[in-house]
Amino acid sequence: MSIKSDDVEEGEKSVQSGKSEERMIPTFCSLCGPSMGCGINCYVKDGRLVRVEGMKESPVNNGKLCLKAFASMQWLYSPQRLKYPLKRVGKKGEGKFERVTWDEALDIIADKLNEQKEKYGPESLAILSPQARTYKPYFIRFLTAHGSPNYCHSGICAIQRAFGFAYTVGVPMLGMAGADYERAELIVIWGANPVYAGAPTGNLKRILDAKARGAKLVAIKPQMQPDAAKADMWLPIKPGTDGALVLAILNVIINEHIYDAEFVSQWCYGFDKLVPHIQKYTPEWAEPITGLPADRIIEFARLYGKAKSACILAGNAFDQTVDSNNAVRAVGILIAITGNLDRPGGNIVPTESTMPMPKPVTLFERYTQDMIDKLVGPEMPRCFQPFIEGASSAYYKCLNSVLTGEPYPVKTIMAPGTQPTVITRDSKRVIEALEKLEFFVVIDVTQNSSMPWADVVIPVATMYETDHPFETSMMGTGNWLMARNKIIEPLGDYKSDYEFWLALGVKMGYGEDFWHGNIEECMNYQLENFGITIDELRSHPTGIVYEPKPIVYEKYAEIFATPSTRLSKAPYLPQGKVAIYNTTFEENGFNPLPEWVEPPESPTNTPELLEKYPLVFFDTHTSEAYNHGWLRNVPYMREIQPEPWIHIHPDTARQRGINDGDWVIVESPHGWIKVKALYFPGIRPDTIMSLHGWWQGCNELGLPGYPLLDGGANVNILYSSDPDKAFDPVVTAMPKQTLVEVRKAGNNG
Amino acid sequence: MSEQYGFYYDASRCIQCHTCEVACKSTRGLEQGVKWRRVIETWGGEYPNVTRTFFSLACMHCGKPACAAVCLTGAIIKRVEDGIVVVDRDKCNGCQDCFAACPYGVPQFGADGTMQKCDFCVETGREPACALSCPSEALNFGTLNELMKMTAGKSAKRMEGTTEPSIITVGSIKVM
Numbered sequence: 001m002s003i004k005s006d007d008v009e010e011g012e013k014s015v016q017s018g019k020s021e022e023r024m025i026p027t028f029c030s031l032c033g034p035s036m037g038c039g040i041n042c043y044v045k046d047g048r049l050v051r052v053e054g055m056k057e058s059p060v061n062n063g064k065l066c067l068k069a070f071a072s073m074q075w076l077y078s079p080q081r082l083k084y085p086l087k088r089v090g091k092k093g094e095g096k097f098e099r100v101t102w103d104e105a106l107d108i109i110a111d112k113l114n115e116q117k118e119k120y121g122p123e124s125l126a127i128l129s130p131q132a133r134t135y136k137p138y139f140i141r142f143l144t145a146h147g148s149p150n151y152c153h154s155g156i157c158a159i160q161r162a163f164g165f166a167y168t169v170g171v172p173m174l175g176m177a178g179a180d181y182e183r184a185e186l187i188v189i190w191g192a193n194p195v196y197a198g199a200p201t202g203n204l205k206r207i208l209d210a211k212a213r214g215a216k217l218v219a220i221k222p223q224m225q226p227d228a229a230k231a232d233m234w235l236p237i238k239p240g241t242d243g244a245l246v247l248a249i250l251n252v253i254i255n256e257h258i259y260d261a262e263f264v265s266q267w268c269y270g271f272d273k274l275v276p277h278i279q280k281y282t283p284e285w286a287e288p289i290t291g292l293p294a295d296r297i298i299e300f301a302r303l304y305g306k307a308k309s310a311c312i313l314a315g316n317a318f319d320q321t322v323d324s325n326n327a328v329r330a331v332g333i334l335i336a337i338t339g340n341l342d343r344p345g346g347n348i349v350p351t352e353s354t355m356p357m358p359k360p361v362t363l364f365e366r367y368t369q370d371m372i373d374k375l376v377g378p379e380m381p382r383c384f385q386p387f388i389e390g391a392s393s394a395y396y397k398c399l400n401s402v403l404t405g406e407p408y409p410v411k412t413i414m415a416p417g418t419q420p421t422v423i424t425r426d427s428k429r430v431i432e433a434l435e436k437l438e439f440f441v442v443i444d445v446t447q448n449s450s451m452p453w454a455d456v457v458i459p460v461a462t463m464y465e466t467d468h469p470f471e472t473s474m475m476g477t478g479n480w481l482m483a484r485n486k487i488i489e490p491l492g493d494y495k496s497d498y499e500f501w502l503a504l505g506v507k508m509g510y511g512e513d514f515w516h517g518n519i520e521e522c523m524n525y526q527l528e529n530f531g532i533t534i535d536e537l538r539s540h541p542t543g544i545v546y547e548p549k550p551i552v553y554e555k556y557a558e559i560f561a562t563p564s565t566r567l568s569k570a571p572y573l574p575q576g577k578v579a580i581y582n583t584t585f586e587e588n589g590f591n592p593l594p595e596w597v598e599p600p601e602s603p604t605n606t607p608e609l610l611e612k613y614p615l616v617f618f619d620t621h622t623s624e625a626y627n628h629g630w631l632r633n634v635p636y637m638r639e640i641q642p643e644p645w646i647h648i649h650p651d652t653a654r655q656r657g658i659n660d661g662d663w664v665i666v667e668s669p670h671g672w673i674k675v676k677a678l679y680f681p682g683i684r685p686d687t688i689m690s691l692h693g694w695w696q697g698c699n700e701l702g703l704p705g706y707p708l709l710d711g712g713a714n715v716n717i718l719y720s721s722d723p724d725k726a727f728d729p730v731v732t733a734m735p736k737q738t739l740v741e742v743r744k745a746g747n748n749g
Numbered sequence: 750m751s752e753q754y755g756f757y758y759d760a761s762r763c764i765q766c767h768t769c770e771v772a773c774k775s776t777r778g779l780e781q782g783v784k785w786r787r788v789i790e791t792w793g794g795e796y797p798n799v800t801r802t803f804f805s806l807a808c809m810h811c812g813k814p815a816c817a818a819v820c821l822t823g824a825i826i827k828r829v830e831d832g833i834v835v836v837d838r839d840k841c842n843g844c845q846d847c848f849a850a851c852p853y854g855v856p857q858f859g860a861d862g863t864m865q866k867c868d869f870c871v872e873t874g875r876e877p878a879c880a881l882s883c884p885s886e887a888l889n890f891g892t893l894n895e896l897m898k899m900t901a902g903k904s905a906k907r908m909e910g911t912t913e914p915s916i917i918t919v920g921s922i923k924v925m
Contacts, residue, residue, distance in 0.1 A: 065768065070771040199884040208764075212761070226803070230764070
């Protein structure tokens with residue numbers, strides 16, 4: 001990309017910490033999502049952030065931090081920071097821009113959106129989802145004020161799980177937030193990674209503490225990540241087959257009668273229909289699909305079924321598979337029928353604290369059926385809309401509409417903190433859509449991989465360059481309210497994400513809905529329930545911690561009556577019981593009982609591909625060093641994972657003449673990437689694992705960037721996007737499993 | 750010596766998150782390519798019965814530091830008051846004999862060619878950033894006596910080695 005960078009500051013500098021001149025300012029981190037960031041003490045010297053440490057007062061992280069926070073100064077001062085708004089001057093994809101002012105950039109966007117609203121209707125605007133961040137409600141508010149339902153969720157994290165759990169047990173966050181580790185006899189980490197995701201926020205320590213007092217730990221995942229290395233039992237499952245495993249476990253538990261018959265008769269609906277349905281899903285049936293021996297499946301089923309208390313941490317593996325809705329519903333059923341729902345040591349529904357809830361920024365009360373009918377590609381079918389994040393289209397389907405014109409072509413896409421070129425599947429098609437799209441706006445703190453196609457680029461402040469918003473901890477890890485404090489002045493002509501959406505709202509003529517652009521009023525509005533203003537909150541530099549309420553278990557009558565987020569507010573569970581047999585699904589044409597759906601490409605689904613592509617490929621969502629498609633330009637991070645990689649079993653590699661550290665070509669039926677092979681003794685020999693989000697170089701370490709398409713390191717080009725096979729029909733989850741062959745790269749690649 | 754400082758490392762709690770590594774680099778402003786602390790791993794067994802263990806490796810401020818013993822310029826000194834092994838980089842001639850002598854591969858050499866390594870953050874006047882930040886509480890800092898008390902009830906022992914590393918461990922550690 002060519003951007004005039006005469007005022008781009010020098011990159012990372014060696015930090016000298018003459019402690020006498022340092023000034024400490026507390027704030028909170030927001031490098032990752034989705035819950036409130038960790039409390040972070042920032043040390044400033046001569047107007048420059050020189051050092052960070054964990055904030056002991058924060059109940060979220062209790063003085064701990066992760067490596068990304070420690071590297072955040074290099075991110076803040078990186079040469080890749082966007083310092084001023086840009087307007088495209090070259091062709092789309094060429095990456096030629098010229099500088100415009102903040103106000104000019106807002107005018108260009110507002111004029112275009114008003115023109116398109118007039119010409120094509122407000123639904124011609126779509127906004128893509130970033131990783132869950134607190135600025136998200138602001139652009140959802142903007143969409144609603146504009147009249148568009150098209151918030152487009154990536155479908156790669158959390159919401160797919162939340163949907164399956166909500167419509168099975170009435171609790172969207174079950175399996176993610178509410179595990180009662182302190183009292184569990186057995187803890188199951190299933191397709192999740194508490195090490196690479198939120199290590200300082202307590203779950204990891206709680207799991208290790210539980211293990212130290214004698215709790216058993218089981219890890220279900222294809223490779224031995226560090227959490228699995230601590231487990232008493234590791235089940236190295238084939239990627240994307242978790243749903244088959246749950247069904248086989250249910251088969252054992254039901255046929256061996258190791259379920260909680262009393263709970264089932266009192267609180268479950270349709271168990272009698274599950275019993276015959278589950279018979280075909282035997283452990284022997286699951287063995288070739290999951291790659292786990294039947295006796296191991298039986299062993300685990302008995303262990304889980306017979307444990308006095310057990311909790312499951314269900315992770316991202318359940319979001320990125322065509323079997324998503326089935327697999328999650330089956331996990332919900334498993335938790336319920338074994339008596340592990342909202343009981344000590346099980347998966348619990350966190351008890352509210354004494355902390356009030358802020359007034360929402362979203363305008364959900366304005367949703368109408370008419371708006372929902374206009375979704376360009378509903379993430380969940382319209383009958384299930386809106387869901388917990390509001391009305392939503394699927395990210396990929398939105399981009400696809402630009403090419404197909406079905407049901408109508410979106411005309412403007414705004415991408416705040418998200419990179420469609422590396423985050424969703426089939427990057428080739430995504431780039432075609434970006435080429436054809438009428439107007440594309442990128443909003444980010446640094447240059448990103450989608451920027452070359454942008455018409456306007458909006459730079460925004462990092463968490464260190466703004467004094468808002470306030471945040472509350474939501475995930476049951478604490479009860480904390482804190483105002484952000486500004487650490488340094490912005491390094492260029494930009495404002496925060498929050499201010500951007502307020503300012504654009506005003507420019508569009510929606511000032512009434514956007515506090516007339518006054519961020520302080522916006523904060524005070526949200527704080528009304530707390531009875532304080534943002535200024536008063538600032539008098540508590542490290543925030544306010546509220547008393548948690550004692551845990552209350554077995555809140556079944558309340559949980560099972562939870563009103564849904566649909567316009568009707570009808571409860572998720574029409575019978576007021578766990579929906580083993582799901583009448584809501586049945587009424588809307590979906591299978592009322594969880595079934596097994598194969599990935600589009602797998603050894604058992606497409607054996608004919610095995611001769612050419614004998615290995616299973618998948619990618620992991622998080623890594624120790626990176627945040628999706630970001631941070632690879634940060635030297636402290638890049639030193640930990642310098643090159644794009646695959647993990648490969650040494651035997652599998654040697655059979656192909658591949659040495660540890662060799663560059664290899666990984667080819668699927670859809671494309672090929674070039675990455676480094678790293679020997680990994682703890683991975684299934686029939687499976688290859690990689691990491692998504694590679695594109696960026698790191699100048700300081702002399703490491704190049706990588707092409708987005710064939711020959712690069714972008715895993716998304718390897719997967720199927722077949723409209724008939726690559727989408728879960730209920731939650732639009734897209735698979736991250738395919739078949740590949742690996743060969744040593746030649747000297748010239 | 751009054752009190753030897755050291756680290757207590759609980760291998761059963763280390764999850765190779767690399768936080769200690771980057772906390773060290775960031776807090777001390779280390780240059781690219783230099784690591785005063787790094788988390789290494791050891792694989793054992795055969796799939797599927799594999800084991801994977803981690804060790805957060807930095808200078809162990811040994812009771813009998815081999816590095817200091819071979820240092821001809823007198824740049825490496827074991828402090829009498831707290832047993833901390835420090836380097837005077839102005840005196841170092843960059844011969845790297847210390848690297849050859851250290852059984853753990855600790856000494857690091859950056860652009861200026863002189864030896865650098867963990868100094869228990871004495872230069873900053875604060876507790877070591879690595880131990881302060883460890884999210885799983887695998888790495889802890891204190892005097893050896895304090896650390897032994899911290900491990901009460903666990904089968905902790907001082908790490909074995911000819912150089913007498915000032916490390917208290919639970920479980921067996923493989924370093925090289």
